Amino acid sequence: MTKGKIVGLEGSFAVAEAVRMANVDVISAYPITPQTHIVERLAEMIADGELDAEFICVESEHSAMSACVGASAAGARVFTCSASQGLELMHEVLYIPSSMRLPVVAVTANRALSAPLSVWCDHSDAMAIRDIGWIQIFAENNQQAFDLTVCAYRIAEDKEVLFPAMVHIDGFYLSHVIEGVMLPDEEEVAHFIPDYEHPFVLDPEDPVSMGCYGPPFIYPEAKKAQEVDFTNTKPKIQETWDEFGETFGRYYSPVEKYKMEDANIALLTMGSSGETAMLAVDEMREEGRDVGLIRLRLWRPFPFKEFRDAVKDVELLVVLDRAISFGMGGPVCSEVKSALYDKRKDLSIVGFIGGLGGRDIPIDGFKYMVNRALEKVKMIERGEEIETEMIGIRE
Amino acid sequence: MMEICIYGRGGQGGVTLAELVAHAAIREGKYVQSMPSFGPERRGAPVLAFLRVNETERIKIRTEIAEPDVLVVLDPGLLHVGDVISRLKKEGIAVINTKKSPEEMKSDLEGVTKIAVVDAMSIAREILGLPIVNTTMIGALIKAVGLVKLESLEQPMNERFGKVAAKNIEAMRRAYEETVVR
Amino acid sequence: MSSEKKGWKDIEIGCVVTEPGSAASYKTGDWRSERPVRDNTKCIKCGICYIYCPDAAINEDEEGYFEADLYYCKGCGVCAHECPRGVITMVEEEEEEGEK
Numbered sequence: 001m002t003k004g005k006i007v008g009l010e011g012s013f014a015v016a017e018a019v020r021m022a023n024v025d026v027i028s029a030y031p032i033t034p035q036t037h038i039v040e041r042l043a044e045m046i047a048d049g050e051l052d053a054e055f056i057c058v059e060s061e062h063s064a065m066s067a068c069v070g071a072s073a074a075g076a077r078v079f080t081c082s083a084s085q086g087l088e089l090m091h092e093v094l095y096i097p098s099s100m101r102l103p104v105v106a107v108t109a110n111r112a113l114s115a116p117l118s119v120w121c122d123h124s125d126a127m128a129i130r131d132i133g134w135i136q137i138f139a140e141n142n143q144q145a146f147d148l149t150v151c152a153y154r155i156a157e158d159k160e161v162l163f164p165a166m167v168h169i170d171g172f173y174l175s176h177v178i179e180g181v182m183l184p185d186e187e188e189v190a191h192f193i194p195d196y197e198h199p200f201v202l203d204p205e206d207p208v209s210m211g212c213y214g215p216p217f218i219y220p221e222a223k224k225a226q227e228v229d230f231t232n233t234k235p236k237i238q239e240t241w242d243e244f245g246e247t248f249g250r251y252y253s254p255v256e257k258y259k260m261e262d263a264n265i266a267l268l269t270m271g272s273s274g275e276t277a278m279l280a281v282d283e284m285r286e287e288g289r290d291v292g293l294i295r296l297r298l299w300r301p302f303p304f305k306e307f308r309d310a311v312k313d314v315e316l317l318v319v320l321d322r323a324i325s326f327g328m329g330g331p332v333c334s335e336v337k338s339a340l341y342d343k344r345k346d347l348s349i350v351g352f353i354g355g356l357g358g359r360d361i362p363i364d365g366f367k368y369m370v371n372r373a374l375e376k377v378k379m380i381e382r383g384e385e386i387e388t389e390m391i392g393i394r395e
Numbered sequence: 396m397m398e399i400c401i402y403g404r405g406g407q408g409g410v411t412l413a414e415l416v417a418h419a420a421i422r423e424g425k426y427v428q429s430m431p432s433f434g435p436e437r438r439g440a441p442v443l444a445f446l447r448v449n450e451t452e453r454i455k456i457r458t459e460i461a462e463p464d465v466l467v468v469l470d471p472g473l474l475h476v477g478d479v480i481s482r483l484k485k486e487g488i489a490v491i492n493t494k495k496s497p498e499e500m501k502s503d504l505e506g507v508t509k510i511a512v513v514d515a516m517s518i519a520r521e522i523l524g525l526p527i528v529n530t531t532m533i534g535a536l537i538k539a540v541g542l543v544k545l546e547s548l549e550q551p552m553n554e555r556f557g558k559v560a561a562k563n564i565e566a567m568r569r570a571y572e573e574t575v576v577r
Numbered sequence: 578m579s580s581e582k583k584g585w586k587d588i589e590i591g592c593v594v595t596e597p598g599s600a601a602s603y604k605t606g607d608w609r610s611e612r613p614v615r616d617n618t619k620c621i622k623c624g625i626c627y628i629y630c631p632d633a634a635i636n637e638d639e640e641g642y643f644e645a646d647l648y649y650c651k652g653c654g655v656c657a658h659e660c661p662r663g664v665i666t667m668v669e670e671e672e673e674e675g676e677k
Binding site: 099100101102162199200207208209210212214217218220221222224225228229 | 582583584585586588589590591592593594595597598599
Binding site: 006007008033034119120121172173176177178179180272273275276278279358360361362363 | 413414417418421426427428429430431433434435454455456457458459461
């Protein structure tokens with residue numbers, strides 16, 4: 001077992017500790033609630049000499065990611081973080097590291113999008129970037145915020161991966177909440193994330209051209225290569241998490257199960273609501289109901305196989321989305337359905353949208369979803385049209 | 396698990412109070428969760444901070460505390476602002492910074508059965524020379540419900556306040572002595 | 578530029594181009610419909626054509642005269658327009674065939 005100590009840290013500081021221990025070379029970020037404390041803490045670490053890195057001050061998130069792209073292309077280990085509108089302003093540039101295969105690591109403190117203006121948590125920002133080719137990982141608590149950020153460097157920089165990775169921590173629910181976090185020995189972390197060398201860096205002694213013009217004769221081949229390589233990162237992600245588990249004693253997987261052994265009904269969540277949902281499952285189990293919980297730890301690349309395995313014995317899957325795809329329902333539910341299309345005709349899937357803009361989902365909220373889903377299954381059997389229900393909305 | 400709400404005004408240090416007690420409890424090997432009421436902070440506006448402490452297991456719930464076991468009130472002027480006091484559990488305790496006696500306070504607050512009072516403002520003015528009562532009220536909280544040892548606060552306060560830590564610790568200890576629980 | 582078309586497995590990671598300066602192999606001369614033809618008897622070797630050429634496709638020879646490199650010259654005619662002595666005439670490619 002690893003050496004280390006339990007320290008009270010808010011999620012933002014847990015991320016900053018991970019970035020410090022990863023010994024990054026360059027940080028460029030622009031503050032935005034609820035991500036601000038990450039940037040502040042890192043700036044403080046650099047000012048106090050706790051971290052030897054270049055902090056590039058920029059005037060926007062667009063420039064922050066641009067600076068990270070340049071630094072990463074030069075071979076630096078980099079970090080940035082954002083949220084909500086800031087991530088959206090960064091959106092255009094997010095495509096560059098994923099297609100140029102630069103292992104930029106970022107953290108998003110998930111937050112709703114305007115309007116009305118909301119600084120509070122939901123997953124709208126995370127969902128808006130799902131098609132860009134970033135590895136997207138969702139943390140459930142502050143320990144995971146630390147662990148998964150450490151792992152993100154190892155994953156992104158693996159020679160068989162070389163894709164940017166984003167760790168999603170729910171804004172406020174993790175970013176601003178203090179809880180005990182086991183900080184491992186720094187040398188062990190340094191050993192876990194060794195120095196890396198990108199096969200192609202910007203080097204005047206050995207010049208290459210990056211981000212070139214891609215006419216129709218080459219663009220589709222470039223995208224095919226990107227898609228195949230991106231999908232093939234999945235075994236490496238699991239391998240890294242396994243090795244992290246062996247070293248530090250905490251294990252992660254793309255689809256994590258709770259009380260699923262004999263469950264006929266499964267709840268599915270992402271992010272910080274996972275643990276509250278566990279309490280709902282505990283209560284329903286005490287009531288003698290066969291309910292379990294699935295948490296998607298890895299959102300991109302989507303873990304099809306692990307997900308199908310997790311629900312193989314389930315009759316009803318209840319999906320919580322913390323975002324809306326307007327005119328389509330919940331994005332997670334849509335994708336889960338597509339992952340099971342033609343595979344499981346006997347499985348009912350009922351989606352709910354909740355927790356938008358920081359609205360709490362209490363334990364009873366999860367129990368409501370399960371009960372309501374059972375009613376909806378009956379409605380579906382009667383041939384009625386079912387719409388995605390938004391929970392806790394006042395009439 | 397004990398659930399505590401700290402009711403104060405933006406800038407009075409309610410969030411810091413929750414954080415300091417959280418760090419103390421972690422030092423004692425307890426499980427904690429300390430959180431501000433999420434959102435923008437505005438000086439002077441009524442604001443809640445939350446603290447959960449569990450002796451034996453990880454805290455999984457991640458919602459605001461709807462019905463606290465303990466309500467710490469930093470500013471007596473807030474007792475009649477909003478309906479925070481009505482959220483207190485039936486058997487819960489209100490820990491209040493006030494010059495009033497526990498009996499007077501009880502008659503003011505209908506439905507509150509357990510109460511702890513201390514004139515934290517006078518203590519803070521005398522010892523710190525400032526009308527900031529958050530660290531003083533930690534003493535009252537510990538007297539009222541235990542939760543952590545007074546000594547466990549020393550390290551977190553030293554880390555947080557540096558050379559003014561000693562006075563804050565003194566104010567906390569004084570409040571611990573002077574708090575009356577009924 | 579190489580005319581070989583790579584399959585997706587042959588592309589370098591991130592579609593990086595590992596051959597530096599490969600733009601030099603791109604034959605922009607193919608874009609030309611008119612070419613500059615010079616009458617060096619009028620030329621005063623001032624170098625205005627050399628300076629104005631937007632593609633840096635004009636080179637100076639050993640005697641100090643200037644000549645367009647037809648591998649790159651796009652036939653824009655800026656040199657002919659700017660020449661103070663009327664040395665350069667733009668001539669349809671078709672009339673000059675056989676000289677490529």
